[in-house]
Amino acid sequence: MSGNEDPSDDLKVTPPKTWATGVPAVAHALEYSLGQTSPRRTALTLLNINQAKGIDCPGCAWPEPAPGKRHLNEYCENGAKHINDEATSRRVTPDFFREHSIAELDGKSDYWLNQQGRLTEPMVKRPGGTHYEPIGWDEALDLLAGELKALASPDEALFYVSGRLSNEGAFLLQLFARAYGTNNLPDCSNMCHESSGSAMSETLGTGKGTVSLDDIHNSDLIFVVGQNPGTNHPRMLSALEETKRNGGRIVAVNTLPEAGLNRFKHPQRPRGVVGRGTQIADQFLHIRAGGDLALFQALNLLLLEAEDAAPGTVLDRSFVERNTTGFAEFAEHARQLSWEHVLEATGLSREEIEEVHERVLKSEKIIVCWAMGLTQHKHGVPTIREIVNFLMLRGNIGKPGSGACPVRGHSNVQGDRTMGVWERMPQKFLDALEKEFGFTPPARHGLDAVNGIRAMYEGRAKLFLGVAGNFVRATPDSAVTEEAMRGCRLTAHISTKLNRSHTVCGETALILPTLGRSDRDFQATGEQFITVEDSMSEVHASRGKLPPASPHLLSEVAIIGRLAEKTLGDMPHIPWKEFEADYGTIRDRISRVVPGFEDFNARVAVPGGFRLPNPPNEGVFPTPSGKAVFTRNDFTMPQVPEGHLLLQTLRSHDQWNTIWYAPNDRYRGIHNARRVVMVNPADLDALGVADRSTVDLVSVWRDGKERRAENFTVVAYPASRGSAAAYYPETNVLVPLDSVADISNCPTSKGVVVRLEPAADAA
Ligand SMILES: Nc1nc2c(c(=O)[nH]1)N[C@H]1C(S)=C(S)[C@@H](COP(=O)(O)OP(=O)(O)OC[C@H]3O[C@@H](n4cnc5c(=O)[nH]c(N)nc54)[C@H](O)[C@@H]3O)O[C@H]1N2
Numbered sequence: 001m002s003g004n005e006d007p008s009d010d011l012k013v014t015p016p017k018t019w020a021t022g023v024p025a026v027a028h029a030l031e032y033s034l035g036q037t038s039p040r041r042t043a044l045t046l047l048n049i050n051q052a053k054g055i056d057c058p059g060c061a062w063p064e065p066a067p068g069k070r071h072l073n074e075y076c077e078n079g080a081k082h083i084n085d086e087a088t089s090r091r092v093t094p095d096f097f098r099e100h101s102i103a104e105l106d107g108k109s110d111y112w113l114n115q116q117g118r119l120t121e122p123m124v125k126r127p128g129g130t131h132y133e134p135i136g137w138d139e140a141l142d143l144l145a146g147e148l149k150a151l152a153s154p155d156e157a158l159f160y161v162s163g164r165l166s167n168e169g170a171f172l173l174q175l176f177a178r179a180y181g182t183n184n185l186p187d188c189s190n191m192c193h194e195s196s197g198s199a200m201s202e203t204l205g206t207g208k209g210t211v212s213l214d215d216i217h218n219s220d221l222i223f224v225v226g227q228n229p230g231t232n233h234p235r236m237l238s239a240l241e242e243t244k245r246n247g248g249r250i251v252a253v254n255t256l257p258e259a260g261l262n263r264f265k266h267p268q269r270p271r272g273v274v275g276r277g278t279q280i281a282d283q284f285l286h287i288r289a290g291g292d293l294a295l296f297q298a299l300n301l302l303l304l305e306a307e308d309a310a311p312g313t314v315l316d317r318s319f320v321e322r323n324t325t326g327f328a329e330f331a332e333h334a335r336q337l338s339w340e341h342v343l344e345a346t347g348l349s350r351e352e353i354e355e356v357h358e359r360v361l362k363s364e365k366i367i368v369c370w371a372m373g374l375t376q377h378k379h380g381v382p383t384i385r386e387i388v389n390f391l392m393l394r395g396n397i398g399k400p401g402s403g404a405c406p407v408r409g410h411s412n413v414q415g416d417r418t419m420g421v422w423e424r425m426p427q428k429f430l431d432a433l434e435k436e437f438g439f440t441p442p443a444r445h446g447l448d449a450v451n452g453i454r455a456m457y458e459g460r461a462k463l464f465l466g467v468a469g470n471f472v473r474a475t476p477d478s479a480v481t482e483e484a485m486r487g488c489r490l491t492a493h494i495s496t497k498l499n500r501s502h503t504v505c506g507e508t509a510l511i512l513p514t515l516g517r518s519d520r521d522f523q524a525t526g527e528q529f530i531t532v533e534d535s536m537s538e539v540h541a542s543r544g545k546l547p548p549a550s551p552h553l554l555s556e557v558a559i560i561g562r563l564a565e566k567t568l569g570d571m572p573h574i575p576w577k578e579f580e581a582d583y584g585t586i587r588d589r590i591s592r593v594v595p596g597f598e599d600f601n602a603r604v605a606v607p608g609g610f611r612l613p614n615p616p617n618e619g620v621f622p623t624p625s626g627k628a629v630f631t632r633n634d635f636t637m638p639q640v641p642e643g644h645l646l647l648q649t650l651r652s653h654d655q656w657n658t659i660w661y662a663p664n665d666r667y668r669g670i671h672n673a674r675r676v677v678m679v680n681p682a683d684l685d686a687l688g689v690a691d692r693s694t695v696d697l698v699s700v701w702r703d704g705k706e707r708r709a710e711n712f713t714v715v716a717y718p719a720s721r722g723s724a725a726a727y728y729p730e731t732n733v734l735v736p737l738d739s740v741a742d743i744s745n746c747p748t749s750k751g752v753v754v755r756l757e758p759a760a761d762a763a
Pocket residue numbers: 059060078192225226227228229231232233253254255256258287288289290291292371372373374377408409410648649650651652653655656657658750
């Protein structure tokens with residue numbers, strides 16, 4: 001496919017696949033990689049990806065097996081595509097920006113922007129300018145520092161971080177923001193696993209999962225809820241295959257019958273190439289959108305009743321008594337659940353739920369994994385709290401083979417939080433920063449992503465610096481966000497590739513191009529490596545292997561450090577230059593500020609790195625009471641008016657978040673198109689909408705404002721009744737900024753009430 005043209009919109013639909021991965025997947029990855037760069041560079045990235053001395057996959061946060069147990073090809077199709085999208089030989093030069101005005105670039109698709117290649121030199125758009133122009137690093141950072149110093153208050157600036165940033169970069173960015181005077185550190189987690197963090201911190205005293213890869217392999221029963229691992233965490237399927245080999249069972253809960261939850265063919269095993277593969281899910285619950293709270297409430301009720309019938313045999317009384325509070329209140333509340341409500345909310349039969357219950361009773365070691373299908377609902381936090389209740393009832397926290405497993409998205413999204421990128425870091429962390437660096441960080445909480453957009457929209461925030469993401473496309477209510485960004489005095493992005501956040505920009509705008517994971521990183525004291533933390537709290541090194549994409553690139557650490565120095569001068573005394581010259585000196589500071597990182601440099605030098613302590617696994621629950629907390633969660637389910645559907649906005653197989661690589665979603669049988677909405681045929685009948693007709697998606701929200709995404713082709717698809725699915729970011733325009741999850745403030749990207757209207761030009 002040519003990099004300069006959008007693939008044509010020529011929808012072809014084939015039956016959804018019933019198995020995932022295998023040889024075709026490897027072929028697809030190679031095809032994309034070779035379209036981006038040479039066979040030699042492709043081989044270099046692929047042989048190094050996820051190896052102990054190699055490059056940490058810049059894709060998702062799924063962990064690698066221990067060093068001795070790694071396969072020579074320890075990557076999946078999407079990891080391979082992802083790293084070679086970064087290792088591309090294509091380049092965006094100053095000439096490119098001379099040829100294309102910003103308005104022209106803004107008219108291009110996300111695909112086109114990404115396909116232009118790696119950014120090579122810093123660029124500026126001056127006030128009133130129509131084009132980006134080249135600018136030297138010093139001048140660019142002086143300009144940015146000057147604007148930061150000119151703000152009336154540090155709280156007028158926002159520092160957005162996405163989970164691609166390294167631990168070292170993230171630590172420096174939060175240090176800079178706090179030394180400058182603000183906790184305005186919105187991050188991609190705000191739109192991702194924030195609901196998991198809120199629910200787990202309250203109940204277990206930690207926002208992180210309690211499970212290791214060994215636990216996954218050795219569990220009796222694993223729930224995979226609201227997650228599409230075949231596309232989004234493909235190597236998780238190898239882990240689940242091992243669970244099955246060890247005799248474990250899998251229950252998948254989803255609104256779509258995702259291919260990876262069904263049969264899996266391991267691409268690196270002969271059986272995966274020619275055989276039928278492994279049946280992953282032993283039971284599939286085709287749940288209604290947002291029905292998961294009701295499902296776990298029902299399972300909890302069944303456990304309480306089973307304990308009544310055979311006292312002392314079902315619940316782990318000793319765990320409950322020793323480690324938890326609130327059991328009696330929880331149990332009393334749980335017993336009031338109405339089965340009628342459960343069946344309505346879940347769309348499941350009582351027999352299906354009882355079958356799951358029987359599996360639970362037979363299993364000592366249980367894990368629940370989940371992702372965006374839970375977190376991005378209005379009641380995401382209570383749903384996850386109810387899952388914690390479920391796990392605690394049978395003592396499945398802190399026991400090998402069991403636990404809570406929020407499966408993270410970006411490769412270092414968990415690490416960025418550990419490093420202090422959060423608008424609400426606890427006072428203890430701020431105190432440790434103060435002790436180490438000798439300044440007092442601001443105590444008032446900062447702005448998260450949604451509140452940050454509001455602040456820009458209302459003129460309370462005027463300067464936006466984004467690192468390693470694409471804020472304009474990742475955020476809800478695109479029209480509002482775009483206006484908010486355009487209203488800023490200055491927007492700046494530290495990025496590897498061109499994206500919409502560069503074309504929707506403030507009065508002044510900066511593109512600050514940087515090294516990616518695959519690039520070698522040379523500094524004054526020699527070659528550097530960075531570190532990351534995966535979804536299971538394993539911290540390890542990542543070393544780039546390719547020559548930098550351009551001689552003009554600076555590392556993220558260098559850009560942040562130089563900007564900090566220019567903004568803060570020598571007040572406070574933070575040795576930014578020393579940090580840039582030797583990243584080991586940053587790790588020394590981290591080891592003194594962040595608990596669990598003691599002796600960081602020595603421990604990360606060991607191949608495979610180290611695992612951070614996980615308090616619940618040691619029987620420690622850092623909640624105010626020192627105990628894990630049972631919660632009472634009121635039954636609730638999405639309310640969808642007659643004639644409407646609950647839309648989820650999700651990822652296709654050929655995309656990485658806001659960037660799509662090809663207009664295909666192979667496992668779901670969607671080819672050559674992205675403006676597609678998948679709806680159950682029975683719902684189409686009821687709504688009088690024809691399969692393959694063209695519709696506008698119109699979202700309905702209490703502000704009465706019309707939000708419309710035009711010209712989507714309807715595809716009859718086995719989505720659960722009452723729901724619809726369409727790809728993000730095209731559908732972000734439909735997600736109202738005020739439509740957020742209770743408590744976590746995460747946009748409800750999986751719960752948008754829409755109606756389908758015949759498209760104007762189709763009528
Ligand atoms: N290839 C690829 N890999 C990725 C990414 C990518 O864009 N591309 N993104 C990364 C990131 S940042 C993240 S956060 C993860 C996201 O990983 P996922 O959470 O798997 O991503 P989504 O595509 O949003 O899929 C949500 C899943 O939840 C299901 N679902 C939706 N609503 C409900 C519900 O109400 N109940 C239940 N039970 N299921 C529901 C959907 O059908 C779908 O299977 O992936 C990471 N990995």
